Amino acid sequence: MRHPSEWIAIVDDDPSVRKALERSLRRRALAAKTYGSAEEFLAVLPEGLPQCLVLDLQMPDMTGLELLAHLKRSSIRIPTIIMTAHEDAGTRERCQSAGAVAFLSKPLQNATLFAAIDTAIGAAK
Numbered sequence: 001m002r003h004p005s006e007w008i009a010i011v012d013d014d015p016s017v018r019k020a021l022e023r024s025l026r027r028r029a030l031a032a033k034t035y036g037s038a039e040e041f042l043a044v045l046p047e048g049l050p051q052c053l054v055l056d057l058q059m060p061d062m063t064g065l066e067l068l069a070h071l072k073r074s075s076i077r078i079p080t081i082i083m084t085a086h087e088d089a090g091t092r093e094r095c096q097s098a099g100a101v102a103f104l105s106k107p108l109q110n111a112t113l114f115a116a117i118d119t120a121i122g123a124a125k
Helices: 015-027 038-047 064-073 089-098 110-124
Strands: 008-011 032-035 052-056 080-084 102-105
Touching: 008 015, 008 038, 015 032, 015 110, 032 038, 038 064, 052 064, 052 110, 064 080, 064 089, 080 110, 089 102, 102 110
Parallel strands: 008 032, 008 052, 052 080, 080 102
Antiparallel strands: none
16 A cells, blocks of 8 residues: 655646745645646656645646546545636535545635645545
8 A cells, every 4th residue: 555755746737836836835844746737647646645635626638526536436545635716616516525625716825725735634644
């Protein structure tokens, strides 16, 4: 069984979002690795699991919900925070039903993101 490592994965197709989130996490002394797509993230999973996954909902090819469903089918459990710029009640409910520990609206506020990460990491322990 693979165990989580001391890093947080950020998956978003927008390079500026990835860079901003990575910088924010680094300032809080959290290690982060960024990926431009769900497929790119899946390709590195054999190397180890992150403590937490911060995942964009709307991405081409494989959406955040599709990635979360794939992980679940593969029996891979990573506490996941889903973020989106297109929020509605139905989407929030689908993400929570899929197992997301938090659903955040973009643009993200650092305090909200850090609280969600703390909750996600705490849920994994």
